[in-house]
Amino acid sequence: MKRKAALFLSMILVLSTIFTGCGGKGDPDSEVKENMSDVEQSTETRQEAGTEESVQSSDTTLQEPVTIRFAWWGSQARNDQTQAVVEAFEATYPWITVECEFVGWADYWDNLSTQIAGGDMPDILQHDYRYLETYVNKGLLEPLDSYVGKQINLDDVDESSLSGGKVNGQLYGIPLGMNTFAVEYDQTTFEKYGVQIPDNSWTYDDFVDICRQFKEQGIYGCDLTNFEDWVLYYIRTKGASLYSQDGEGLGYEDDSIMEELFQMRLDLVKEGLLPTPDVANQASGTEDSLIVRKEAAMVTYWSNATAAVANATDNVIKCLPMFGPNADKGTYIKPSMFAAISATTKHKEECAMLIDFMTNNLDANEIMMGERGVPISSAIREALKPKLSETEQAIFDLLDYSQTHSSPIDKPDPEGAGEVVTLLQELEEQVLYEQITPAQAAASFRSEATDILTN
Structure with missing residues (x-):
């Protein structure tokens, strides 16, 4: 009888976990359906842009909650856009919470140096061509090659677009855009x-x-x-x-x-x-x-x-x-800026998933609309063209021109x-x-x- 009672209680606990998920808020059935709907919609959106989801769980409610910190510099417009992209990412992957850190260029690197010295480096960070090799040589950044084809899909990205993010033959930064x-x-x-x-x-x-x-x-x-x-x-x-x-x-x-x-x-x-x-x-x-x-x-x-x-x-x-x-x-x-992953983060795969989202998700790129530079994914560029403003079209046109008028x-x-x-x-x-x-x-x-x- 004791064994039967224990088995009965275990079954109740398992069923409770499945229906309540990570948040435990609202109607359990409704929350699961909403999460799965978000996943399906995100997958359909990416397929419209000619890409496929690199990483997707069959049941988001079984994932352990994870929090990652994302740091970037830029204008207020970039801050607003990035916050919106992060919200879309969290909706697609509800077990991942992204804490955002934003300052202007003038303070960004000093802040980052202070965080590194204190052992508090962000998990994922916006990086610059000027400092990439320095950070790699100090062992601060994670090589990204092992995540390509898994968490990060680069099928629609030309190799030439990635060369700037390589140091000693390894990929340390994924360009968030290209510019000149x-x-x-x-x-x-x-x-x-x-x-x-x-x-x-x-x-x-x-x-x-x-x-x-x-x-x-x-x-x-x-x-x-x-x-x-x-x-x-x-x-x-x-x-x-x-x-x-x-x-x-x-x-x-x-x-x-x-x-x-x-x-x-x-x-x-x-x-x-x-x-x-x-x-x-x-x-x-x-x-x-x-x-x-x-x-x-x-x-x-x-x-x-x-x-x-x-x-x-x-x-x-x-x-x-x-x-x-x-x-x-x-x-x-030139890569306008990179997305890079800290060598010390405990959540490298989740950081790679965010990089993939910013690279390949059409909804995310419709929010950014080339503010970080012309997207590196050819499928995303093609999907965005009909939706560009006059200024955005001028930026894309300039990059098209520069492709054949540069060294x-x-x-x-x-x-x-x-x-x-x-x-x-x-x-x-x-x-x-x-x-x-x-x-x-x-x-x-x-x-x-x-x-x-x-x-």
Whole structure:
């Protein structure tokens, strides 16, 4: 009798577990049906985009609850979109809870360093090309190759799109989008002042001429941003690179290249075509930049930032490739940012599932609409095309153009690249305030950058 009673109680407990699930809220039958409905709808959505669900449990109620932390940087628009994507992911995989951590770019890496030092690194994190190799060399990131074909489906992704996320032949970052360094412009402002929008073959002289036309109207031609990206681009137009591609140190020999760059920026600021640093630094981020304030007609950002600028203004914002000469040599397609997994997380598979969701789920990509860059999945790109806004279409068109008007990307930035960028910014500001000459800045940059990179 005791054995029969024990068996009877065990059966009741099993049935209770099946019907109550992880949450134990509301009508058990209704909750199970809703969860399964969400799963089926997500699977149908992905099949519409030409993909299949890489990971799917036959019964979500049997999964153990898991919580993962996801950290990213970006604009407020990106934050809002990502929160919506996370909610959709949690609805599809109700046993996974995602805790979100969001700050701006300026604070992101300092915050991350503090968390790592305290043994509190996020489980999944947005990562950047500049720091990927550094984090890999420190053993902080999980190789993702073993998750491909299981939790992460990359069937619709070209191998070329993944190369930027590889270090020493292993995949450590899945691009959340692809982009290129570009000139964002305010089409409404161009039309208002009767300034002709250039075509994709424009040159630096065209850029200066357009800036002068806007100066006559009382606004800046372009905002003062991203000097380091001008440097990376411009040196490539000369057939060299900022960092050595086969050793340590810098990748160019002729300091006149850097001197010319410093002089170029100084001339633009002195003529009033670009703002001085004190004016530019008043902006608190992309959504507060001079182009959003309608105090500048153009700004140089990475192409995916076009969406953030457009979201912050009622004007029509579009983008152009960087000006020449030799634009095809200077231009390159870059992972806008990566999704990476902490080497120390206890929930690697769940993190990989979130990466797959952001890569392949059509609903998720309809929320983001290329804000992190043009999606790497060809099936998702094709599915999104009919739904793109005017600005989003311009971003996609620019990436299509750049695919055939660019050169291969340089290898990931070496350790110390962050310090080199800070040095560049400091020297540029000294040049723009005429505290040092462009020639002195170029010489100082070689000396100090070489010391950073070799030590």
